[in-house]
Amino acid sequence: MNKRSLGRTGFQVSELGFGAAPTAYLKSDAAAAAAMLNALLDDGLNLIDTATSYPGSQAFIGEHLSSRRDEYVLVSKVGGKFRGVEGPDWSEAVVTAAVDNALKELRTDHVDVMLLHTCSLETLQNGEALGALVKAREAGKIRFAGFSGDNEAAAWAAGNEDIAVIETSINIADQKNIDLVLPVAREKNVGVIVKRPIANACWKDLNDQPGMYKNYAAEYTKRLAAMSITPADLGFDGAPNDVWPTIALRFTLSQPGVSSALVGTTRLANAQKNFEAVSQGPLSADVVTKLRDAFKKADPAGAWTGQT
Numbered sequence: 578m579n580k581r582s583l584g585r586t587g588f589q590v591s592e593l594g595f596g597a598a599p600t601a602y603l604k605s606d607a608a609a610a611a612a613m614l615n616a617l618l619d620d621g622l623n624l625i626d627t628a629t630s631y632p633g634s635q636a637f638i639g640e641h642l643s644s645r646r647d648e649y650v651l652v653s654k655v656g657g658k659f660r661g662v663e664g665p666d667w668s669e670a671v672v673t674a675a676v677d678n679a680l681k682e683l684r685t686d687h688v689d690v691m692l693l694h695t696c697s698l699e700t701l702q703n704g705e706a707l708g709a710l711v712k713a714r715e716a717g718k719i720r721f722a723g724f725s726g727d728n729e730a731a732a733w734a735a736g737n738e739d740i741a742v743i744e745t746s747i748n749i750a751d752q753k754n755i756d757l758v759l760p761v762a763r764e765k766n767v768g769v770i771v772k773r774p775i776a777n778a779c780w781k782d783l784n785d786q787p788g789m790y791k792n793y794a795a796e797y798t799k800r801l802a803a804m805s806i807t808p809a810d811l812g813f814d815g816a817p818n819d820v821w822p823t824i825a826l827r828f829t830l831s832q833p834g835v836s837s838a839l840v841g842t843t844r845l846a847n848a849q850k851n852f853e854a855v856s857q858g859p860l861s862a863d864v865v866t867k868l869r870d871a872f873k874k875a876d877p878a879g880a881w882t883g884q885t
């Protein structure tokens with residue numbers, strides 16, 4: 578698995594990362610998911626993204642992967658109120674308590690990158706939440722502070738000297754952050770990890786989408802229909818549902834400045850397909866241009882913002 582620099586952090590991260598949001602849904606299948614994640618680490622994946630607000634996810638990673646802690650770059654997120662902690666969202670008290678809770682659940686003495694989990698631009702600029710992450714960094718609880726979010730807030734965050742990493746949505750049906758956020762991130766040498774990199778697999782029947790994906794996937798389905806482009810138009814053979822995930826993942830990783838794409842799956846077969854897709858490298862410039870043109874043509878007013 579190829580590695581890329583994560584901006585100025587000094588970390589080298591695998592092009593494919595593990596998005597742990599779906600681990601919040603695990604029940605009897607937890608052991609199989611843990612085995613899958615260990616196998617992904619064996620195969621060279623070294624970036625794991627979780628959050629305070631994915632119920633049980635940090636504890637799952639702590640339980641099953643803390644014995645291999647020095648083998649991966651660990652990213653988590655804080656900001657909103659959580660179980661039993663007093664105080665307003667994004668306050669210093671809540672952010673600090675969430676950082677401490679993350680260390681406990683993840684069974685580690687530091688998180689490599691801690692992100693503010695999608696607050697507004699006003700909250701970012703107010704500085705209290707970011708200030709709490711800076712204090713956590715100075716205390717050695719986290720190595721770097723960052724922001725997970727989109728659009729104007731993510732562009733502002735990428736330009737802030739305390740922010741070393743941005744997590745943002747980029748995919749074939751979500752291209753605004755390519756023009757708004759990536760140029761700032763490249764200029765400031767900020768690491769970019771991408772969420773929703775395969776457009777929430779919006780080719781699937783909506784009834785097969787887990788609850789947390791439904792609205793986002795529905796929006797991407799609408800956008801792709803309006804883009805009116807098929808894998809065959811791009812020179813790819815095969816049934817669209819089989820080929821789109823590969824094209825989508827490679828499109829995301831073709832964008833200059835992207836360090837890693839976090840795919841959220843606990844299904845081994847899909848994880849293996851994603852490894853195979855990434856190993857094929859970036860798409861040709863011609864295919865990228867066709868996908869970018871189709872997006873711009875379908876949304877000439879620029880109304881399709883990055884989905885948070």
Ligand SMILES: NC(=O)c1ccc[n+]([C@@H]2O[C@H](COP(=O)([O-])OP(=O)(O)OC[C@H]3O[C@@H](n4cnc5c(N)ncnc54)[C@H](OP(=O)(O)O)[C@@H]3O)[C@@H](O)[C@H]2O)c1
Nearest residue numbers: 596597598725772773774775776777778822840841842847
């Ligand atoms: N605001 C935020 O901070 C935020 C928001 C969204 C996401 N994230 C992070 O980013 C990660 C990734 O985003 P995401 O999970 O929303 O979107 P995603 O990775 O674009 O899509 C996940 C969906 O893709 C399916 N899938 C994965 N590989 C596939 C393949 N090869 N073929 C067909 N279907 C495939 C999964 O289904 P199966 O389970 O059936 O494989 C799942 O339904 C999350 O897990 C989370 O860590 C953060």
